[in-house]
Every structure is written in C-alpha cells, then in structure tokens.
Amino acid sequence: MSTNPPNLRPDIAPAASLRETSRPGQPTIGMVSLGCPKALVDSERILTRLRAEGYGISPDYGGADAVIVNTCGFLDSAKAESLEAIGEALKENGKVIVTGCLGAEPEYIRAHHPRILAVTGPHQYEQVLDAVHQVVPPAPDPFVDLLPAQQVSLTPRHYSYLKISEGCNHKCKFCIIPDMRGRLVSRPAHAVIREAERLVEKGVQELLVISQDTSAYGVDIRHAEERGHRAHITDLARDLGSLGAWVRLHYVYPYPHVRQLIPLMAEGLVLPYLDIPFQHAHPDVLKRMARPAAASRTLEEIAAWRAVCPEITLRSTFIVGYPGETEAEFQVLLDWLEEAQLDRVGCFQYENVAGARSNDLPDQVAPEIKQDRWERFMEKAQAISEAKLARKVGRELEVIVDEVDAEAATCRTQSDAPEIDGNLFIDEDFEGLQPGQIVRVEVEEAGEYDLWGRLV
Numbered sequence: 001m002s003t004n005p006p007n008l009r010p011d012i013a014p015a016a017s018l019r020e021t022s023r024p025g026q027p028t029i030g031m032v033s034l035g036c037p038k039a040l041v042d043s044e045r046i047l048t049r050l051r052a053e054g055y056g057i058s059p060d061y062g063g064a065d066a067v068i069v070n071t072c073g074f075l076d077s078a079k080a081e082s083l084e085a086i087g088e089a090l091k092e093n094g095k096v097i098v099t100g101c102l103g104a105e106p107e108y109i110r111a112h113h114p115r116i117l118a119v120t121g122p123h124q125y126e127q128v129l130d131a132v133h134q135v136v137p138p139a140p141d142p143f144v145d146l147l148p149a150q151q152v153s154l155t156p157r158h159y160s161y162l163k164i165s166e167g168c169n170h171k172c173k174f175c176i177i178p179d180m181r182g183r184l185v186s187r188p189a190h191a192v193i194r195e196a197e198r199l200v201e202k203g204v205q206e207l208l209v210i211s212q213d214t215s216a217y218g219v220d221i222r223h224a225e226e227r228g229h230r231a232h233i234t235d236l237a238r239d240l241g242s243l244g245a246w247v248r249l250h251y252v253y254p255y256p257h258v259r260q261l262i263p264l265m266a267e268g269l270v271l272p273y274l275d276i277p278f279q280h281a282h283p284d285v286l287k288r289m290a291r292p293a294a295a296s297r298t299l300e301e302i303a304a305w306r307a308v309c310p311e312i313t314l315r316s317t318f319i320v321g322y323p324g325e326t327e328a329e330f331q332v333l334l335d336w337l338e339e340a341q342l343d344r345v346g347c348f349q350y351e352n353v354a355g356a357r358s359n360d361l362p363d364q365v366a367p368e369i370k371q372d373r374w375e376r377f378m379e380k381a382q383a384i385s386e387a388k389l390a391r392k393v394g395r396e397l398e399v400i401v402d403e404v405d406a407e408a409a410t411c412r413t414q415s416d417a418p419e420i421d422g423n424l425f426i427d428e429d430f431e432g433l434q435p436g437q438i439v440r441v442e443v444e445e446a447g448e449y450d451l452w453g454r455l456v
Contacts, residue, residue: 027136028056030064030093032085033154035072037210037250039100039122040154041163043070046099046128047152053129053138057152061092065136066117068128071102071109073180075351079108086113097131099124104180105354122181123166156402158436159206159418160199164192164236168212169219170253172279173290173358174319174350177212184213184220189229193239205400205436206246208417209237215252234260241269246400246438248417250275254292254301259308266309271414274305278316281336282329285322288361302340313415315344320377321370322350323361330373334380343388344421345381349374382448389422389446396456399424401437409433411441413451424451 029050033043046068047057058064067089071082082102089096090113098109099120106119118131153160167182168175196207211217218224218231225231229239233249234257240247247270252258254276265272278298280286305312318337320330337345349370352359399411402418409430416422424441426433433439441453 026054026056027138028058028064029132029136030058030061030067030089031154032067032069032089034070034082034085035074035078035101037161037208038163038166038212039070039072041161041210042100042123042125043068044152044154046070046125047154049125049129050132051152055132055136055138061089064093066095066097066132067093068097068099068132071098071100073100073102073104074175074177074353075348076353077351078102079353083109083112086116090115095135097128097135099128101177101180108354155418156435157203158400158402159208160204161208161210162192162196162199162240163187163210164214164217165211165220169216170213171290173288173361174322174353174356176353176355179355181212184216186218186221186231188221188224188226189218189231189236189239190227192236193229196240196243196245200243200245203436204245205438206248207240207243208248208250209240210250213251213253214249215255215258233257234264237261237264237270246271246414248273248275250417252276254278254298259301259304262305262308262312265312272309272312273315273415273417274312275315275417279319280322280333282325282332285325285329285333288324289319289322289358299336299339313343314340315346315417315421316342317346317348318377319348319350320373321365323358323365324363325350325365325373334377337377337380337384341384341388342381343385343415345378345385346420347374347377347381385422386446386448389449389451392443392451393446394443396440396442397424397451397453398438399441399453401433401435401439403435404430404433411439422449422451424453426453426455429455 031043031047033040051057061067069086069089072078079102086096086098096116097118098116101122102109103119104121109116109119117135120127165184165186167184168178169184199207215233217233217236221231223230223232237247241264249270252274264270279289279291286292302314397413399413401409401411403410408425408427411424411426413424426441440456442456443451443453445452
C-alpha cells in the first residue's frame, strides 16, 4: 500500500507488468517500457507480434536472449532516464535493441551506447521485429506457437489503454512529439471498437482512451464512417460506453465540440473525467507556447461543463518557468487555478529539449525561480485537492480495486486514473476483495490526495 503523491511527472505510465512463463528452449525477449501510456501500448503491440512468432517474454534480464528498450524523449530528464535504462540493459544482458521516441535520434543514442545492436524510431514495429529476428532467430513450436495471438498486456488484467490515433497536428514550441511521431493518423473507428470489445471480453473493466490529441480524433480521415462506426470522438465515446466497462478519456484538447461529450458523462455512458492539457493561463505565455490563448473563455467552458455534469473531474498539466514567464504572468496562472478549482493537477518545470523551438526564446527562467514557482503552484493545487476531497467524506462512491495486500485494498474512484491520480484505501474487512472488482464504499477520511473508506 502506498499513498500519493506518486511520481509527480504527469506523463508517466504504470510500470510494465509481465505474467508469462516460457517453455523450455523457447527464444525469449525482455522489454523495458519507459514514458507515457502511448509508449506502453507500443510495447504491448511489439510483444504481441513477437509472441505470435513463437517468442517467449521474459520478466527479467537474466531470462532473456535479448532486451528491447522502448524509450521516451519528451524531456531531457526523460532522455537521461532512457540512456540509463539502455546502459543497465547492456550491463545485465548485453544484447539490446532500442526503439521509441528517443530512437528518432540514433546518433545521440549510439554516441552514449555504441554497443547497442539496433535503433528504430517510434511505432516502427516491423523494424523492431527485423532487428529481433537478426539477433535471436525465431524457433516456433508448430504445436504450440503460431496460433492467432492474443494481445500481450503490460497492465493489470482489469484495465487497459486504448490508443485511438498516433501523432499530432499541433506545433507547440516546447514539444518535439510531432517531430518524432508525425502528424495525426487516426485508426478506423470500427478497428478501435473491435479491440475494445476483445478487451472487455477478456475481463477488462476499464478502458483508458489515449492519443496525442484525443479530441482531434478522425479529423485526418474526415470523420469517416465504416461498418457502422464513425471516426469522431463523440461517436466513439458513445460506442465505447455501450460495452459496459468504465471509459476514461485522456489528452483531450478543449475544442468547442468537447462540450458534446459532457452529456454522455452525465448519462453515465463514459466516466465524468476529462484530462485536458491546459499548460498555462496567461495569454502571452500561451502565445509564446504557440497554443490557443483564451484562458477566460476556458473558465466559461469549465463552468458550462459543470452545469451539465456537476460530478465531472477535471485533470490537467501545466508548465512553469517557460521562457519569458514573469512573476506577474505566473501570478495570473495561480489566480486562474484558484478560480478553476481543478480536481487533479500535474506540473512540469520547463526544460529545453533538443529540437524544440522554445530553446531559442529569450529570457530563459533561472532554475531556482522555476523551482520556487513549481513549489508554489503545487502548494496551491494540493490545497484545492485537499478541500475537494474533504467534501467527499460521508458520501458513497463506486470504486475499482487495483491491488490487495496484507494492509489494505488499494482502489480508485471514477475520479482517479491509474498512476497519476489518487487512491481510495479500504483497511478493514477487505480480505475478500479481488483486483478488478467494482464495489461501493462510504468515504470515512480524506487526505491531500487520497481517500479512506469502508465497504457498504
């Protein structure tokens, strides 16, 4: 049992969880998956393809014939983490294939780790498979392997990420994701729904919808309708909501048509939860970021969402210390946060990242000022969170059980996404609970980020 806040980096995915064993003599591959949930989905797809070819999946370095490291390159700190993971895999195993966002910079990686066997960029599944074939040739058992592959899941059995598109059409100055992953490419809606149906059939209780820009889903294919399903986020959310699982929407930009999703939340078709990357509130900072600069209208939109669905939970991420950010501009952000009363908040201190246009902006903010603003911002966000959670004491809530140990059952409410949000703990009469169960709980105690309750 662990209480929050967890790692406050708001882009992080849960640690990969492997539950498989290999047969004797089977070639095996290890996987280290870093970064965001979108990268975790890429890792699942790579391992699914490998398993279909007869490879086993090793949960540790020692049992693997080679290791794939799926890297993150979003921030310089993430790049450093990726390089460290590559180094550890080389030390512990020796045969390492690198893929993912940082793989878009092969010279950078090889300059630090010349012994790696291959480097591929993000979502280049075929190149990863080719590299594995060269290092560890497949040796399938015709009586066991080469059957239609069930998807490999790196998350607990009861929830799964559902990636609906790749890439992004935005040109935010601080972000290099479009350079690494390209422009928006949406999956056909019928393919997304079929994958979701298979997941629910396997017992998944919660679908976490992810992309670089969820609310732009389908724009690139003109919201095409095929096999009875239309590629528009409102239609997709409605179709997913009919499957009987919790549906949680991440990375939703506050376009006007997002208001069409709110009635679906009020009806209970999808969870009353929106993850929206506002990034800042001062119009001049937003303009320097090359993002929409209408913070006042955003407050009006938030009020309209809450009028339709009072139970809605709003999560967002912000950047402090962006180049040129003045104390007055930062104070506007604090005042905006106080008025917006967001439920869940994550925050980055701005970092220059190789290739980002923001690197060239004047008036870079000193590290000690960034740290001070981050602390003040998080203090404000924590106070809002604590007050909002205190108002839940005495209420009955529906929760999903994530983990049960000797101390308690760790659960999440509909307001909490895995890893990045809070938990609800049941520390009495919890022994009969199982991960994936959805139960009703009366909230008895609240903290800064977490709740405690008892089974009803």
